Structures are given as structure tokens and as C-alpha cells.
Amino acid sequence: MQKKALNTCVALVVLGCVGTPAVAADLKIGNPETDLGELSVSGFLRAKFQDKSWDSTSDNKLTFDAAKINVDYKSPKIFGHIEYRCYQFDELCDFSTLVDAYAGYNINDKHLIQAGLQAVPFGPGRFWESNYYGGVVTQIGLEDAHNVGVKYQGKFDSGTKVELGYFSNDGGTYGGPYSKDASRYTSNYVKPENTDHTYLDETNMFVARVQQDIGGLPEGLSSNVGASYWYSDIDNKTYNTTGDRKAWALFGNLAYNDLALAVTVGQNDVDNKDPNNSITSLMGSFDDNYFVANKGTFYTADVSYSFKNVGKFDSISTYAMYSSYDKDEAGFKTSSRNLVGMAAYYKDITFVAEYIMGKNDFLIGGPSNSYAEGTNDGTEKLLNLQLYYNF
Known part of the structure; x- marks a missing residue:
């Protein structure tokens, strides 16, 4: 009943935004440079239009897809941020979820602390690619991950940026029509629907990220490199034992004027203390459950180019991505997601066109064991067209 009421409230907010977009676009109160903030x-x-190679029953029509609401507070010392999203599976906002809810304090102009539900500082940033669909590493809970904790961030004159975080637990479950515990934004370990599967919970996450700007480069050229490390407890609720996750990532970014290249490589190593299945674990997000191999190496490469002031468009961005999870277990098949696309920006409107190819990828037509042993030798394809109104 509470989830249904929450989804109804979010749907009303979305309908209100549709009806009064001009008012929403101008909704700012106060001044961020004053103490009042x-x-x-x-x-x-x-809205979206999708054509799926694996689904011949798709109705192939433009439908409402999602809405995002951000509420931000800024002042010289105190800041805060809330991000809430709702999606349409079968009806308006039948899946909705909190993404962020945190408050922070600016110690000075280079150092801050923030606490609450927030993005985990692992990898090159919240998003590792320039596209709108994301890479396969999102599904193993290391990219675009949002958990509950506290984080310190410091920027130094040497061009070094340091982030240290402790996250006590995940962001919890919200409202969705299909799953009791996988109704969440971030891919987390979830309570299984099938009691034969092991129930895992990730807690006590210690995460660190260091990023270094590269100086002395020619005009128009910029670059940085970095590394991050993740250590956490994996609480096995079924067997009352505790394992761990150890993950690391190395990354680099190189840009020359409007051309950008980003590369990330790392490893995921999970000990789930499961005497019956030590090589895969159950995870879930966006109202679905799936198995993920506990050990593997991940790769992401992204290249993009932005064209400014093209006709009536403010800019047009083109991009391509390679993303994969190569499992350590013998016989397990690599999961990959490759993408080419473009985004065109005109005032408050964004149009996105992406062609996505997935192999052993649960989100691109694969079965629930795609990120584990994998059973699909073929490549599935998705044409993803999206239209945004930004307010």
C-alpha cells in the first residue's frame, strides 16, 4: 500500500511537470552566494522508441519512459541534493526509486564532506561513458553505484583529487511491480525470490579514489589518470557467515579540443562464503534479479566528439563504447555491450539515437545467468531512440 501511494504521488508530480514545464524550468528560490542559500x-x-532483435512482439511505438526530479540546495557552506526517478514498465511510474539524498559541508573551496545516499567514488566518475545507456559494468554494481555513507573530497594545488568514503549499506528497495527487493536503482546483492538461492548483503564498504591531472601539455590537450579501490563485507544471510568484495580500477582520460577518449580497466573479486555456489552471486536492480560471476576483469573504452553550433542545434555529440566483463571461471563466457550513437541538443530538448549490441548481456536480450556462466553465443541488438525535455 505504501509503495502504491508513493508511485501515485510521483506520477502526479510528473503530470504536473508535463502540464507546467515553463514554471518548473524557472523554479529557483534564493541566492547560492548568501548564507540563506x-x-x-x-x-x-x-520518451523512448525501441526496436529489439530478441522481441518480435514489441509494439515499436513512442512511449513515456522516465522522469527525473532533482532538488538542490546551495549556500557557501552547506549543500544538499535529492534525485528521484520514476519509470514506466506497464503504466505511468509503476517503478520509482530514490537515487541520491545527501547533505554536505564545504570546509573551504577545495575540501568538503557529504553524508547520505550518494554515488560511490569508484572508477573515473559516476558514469564511465559518454552515452545514455551505460556499460555492462553497471550490472555488477561498480559503475553508477549509489549507497549510504559518508565521503571526504579534497582537491590540491598539484592537480590531485582525493576521495575517501565509508558506506554502511546499500540504498534499499523502493516501488516496483515485479520484485520485492530488486526495485532499486543501483545493482546490489538482493534477497532472492527463490528460497533455494543464497541471500547476500553488502555492508561496510571502504572506497578510495585518486585522480591526477597531467600538466605541461600542448594547448587544447588535457589528460588525467587515476585509480580506485573498493573493499566491503559480503554478509551471507543464508549461512550466517561473512565474506568480502575486493575490487580495483585504473582509468585515464585524454581530450583534445572536442575529441575525448576514456579507458577503464579493473578487477572484481567476491568471496560470498557460499558452500554450494562460490562462483556466482545473485544481484538485482530495476525490478529484476540476475546472477553475476564473482571473479572477473572488466574493460570500458569510450570515444566521443562534439560538434558545436550545428545549424539550429546548440551541439551534436557522437560517441562509441566498448564494455565487457571477462570472467575468471573456466567455461564462463564474456559479457559485452558495444554501442554507437549520437545526441543532439536544442535548447531544453535532447534527442538520442543509439545502436547497442549485447552478448551475454541480460539487459540486451540475455537470460538471467548472462553475467555468470552465460549461455548465449549470438549477439542481440537494440535500437534505442530517446527524446528528453530538460527542465
């Missing part, structure tokens, strides 16, 4: 609301409404 500024409160603002922003977000997007998104």
Missing part, C-alpha cells in the same frame, strides 16, 4: 528544482521527462 538557494533552493532549486530540475530534472527531465523522457
Whole structure:
């Protein structure tokens, strides 16, 4: 009943934004440079058209897809941020989830601390690619991961940026029509629907990220390199034991004017203390459950080029991505997601066109064991067209 009421409230907010977009776009109160601060609301409404190679029954029509609401507070010392999203599976906002809810304090202009539900500082950033669909590493809970904790961030004159975080637990479950515990934004270990499967929970996450700007480069050229490390407890609720996750990532970014290249490589190593299945673990997000191999190496490479002031468009961005999870277990098949696409920006409107190829990828037509042993020798394809109204 509470989830249904929450989804109804979110749907009403979305309908309100559709009906009064001009008012939402101007919703700012106060001044961020004063002690009283500024409160603002922003977000997007998104429609989509998708053609799936694995689904011949798809109706292939433009439908409402998602809405995002951001509430931000800024002042010289105190800041805060809330991000809430709702999606349409069968009806308006039948899946909705909290993404972020944190508050922070600016110690000075280079150092801050923030606490609450927030992005985990692992890898090159919240998103590792320039596209709108994301890479396969998102599904193993290391990219675009949002958990509950506290983080310190410091920037130094040497061009070094340091982030240290402790996250006590994941962001919890919200409202969805299909799963009791996988109704969440981030891919986390979840309570299984099938009691024969082991129930895992990730806690006590210690995460560190260091990023270094490269100086002395020619005009128009910029670059940075970095590394991150993740250590956490994996609580096995079924057998009352505790294992761990150890993960690391190395990354680099190189840009020359409007051309950008980003590369990330790392490893995921999970000990789930499961006497019956030590090589895979159950995870879930976006109202679905799936198995993930406990040990593997991941790769992400992304290249993009931005064209400014093209006709009536403010800019047009083109991009391509390679993303994979190569499992250590003998006989397990690599999961990959490759993508080419473009995004065109005109005032408050964004149009996205992406062609995605997935192999052993649960989100691109694969079965629930795609990120584990994998059983699909073929490549599935998705044409993803999206239209955003940003407010």
C-alpha cells in the first residue's frame, strides 16, 4: 500500500511537470552566494522508441519512459541534493526509486564532506561513458553505484583529487511491480525470490579514489589518470557467515579540443562464503534479479566528439563504447555491450539515437545467468531512440 501511494504521488508530480514545464524550468528560490542559500528544482521527462532483435512482439511505438526530479540546495557552506526517478514498465511510474539524498559541508573551496545516499567514488566518475545507456559494468554494481555513507573530497594545488568514503549499506528497495527487493536503482546483492538461492548483503564498504591531472601539455590537450579501490563485507544471510568484495580500477582520460577518449580497466573479486555456489552471486536492480560471476576483469573504452553550433542545434555529440566483463571461471563466457550513437541538443530538448549490441548481456536480450556462466553465443541488438525535455 505504501509503495502504491508513493508511485501515485510521483506520477502526479510528473503530470504536473508535463502540464507546467515553463514554471518548473524557472523554479529557483534564493541566492547560492548568501548564507540563506538557494533552493532549486530540475530534472527531465523522457520518451523512448525501441526496436529489439530478441522481441518480435514489441509494439515499436513512442512511449513515456522516465522522469527525473532533482532538488538542490546551495549556500557557501552547506549543500544538499535529492534525485528521484520514476519509470514506466506497464503504466505511468509503476517503478520509482530514490537515487541520491545527501547533505554536505564545504570546509573551504577545495575540501568538503557529504553524508547520505550518494554515488560511490569508484572508477573515473559516476558514469564511465559518454552515452545514455551505460556499460555492462553497471550490472555488477561498480559503475553508477549509489549507497549510504559518508565521503571526504579534497582537491590540491598539484592537480590531485582525493576521495575517501565509508558506506554502511546499500540504498534499499523502493516501488516496483515485479520484485520485492530488486526495485532499486543501483545493482546490489538482493534477497532472492527463490528460497533455494543464497541471500547476500553488502555492508561496510571502504572506497578510495585518486585522480591526477597531467600538466605541461600542448594547448587544447588535457589528460588525467587515476585509480580506485573498493573493499566491503559480503554478509551471507543464508549461512550466517561473512565474506568480502575486493575490487580495483585504473582509468585515464585524454581530450583534445572536442575529441575525448576514456579507458577503464579493473578487477572484481567476491568471496560470498557460499558452500554450494562460490562462483556466482545473485544481484538485482530495476525490478529484476540476475546472477553475476564473482571473479572477473572488466574493460570500458569510450570515444566521443562534439560538434558545436550545428545549424539550429546548440551541439551534436557522437560517441562509441566498448564494455565487457571477462570472467575468471573456466567455461564462463564474456559479457559485452558495444554501442554507437549520437545526441543532439536544442535548447531544453535532447534527442538520442543509439545502436547497442549485447552478448551475454541480460539487459540486451540475455537470460538471467548472462553475467555468470552465460549461455548465449549470438549477439542481440537494440535500437534505442530517446527524446528528453530538460527542465
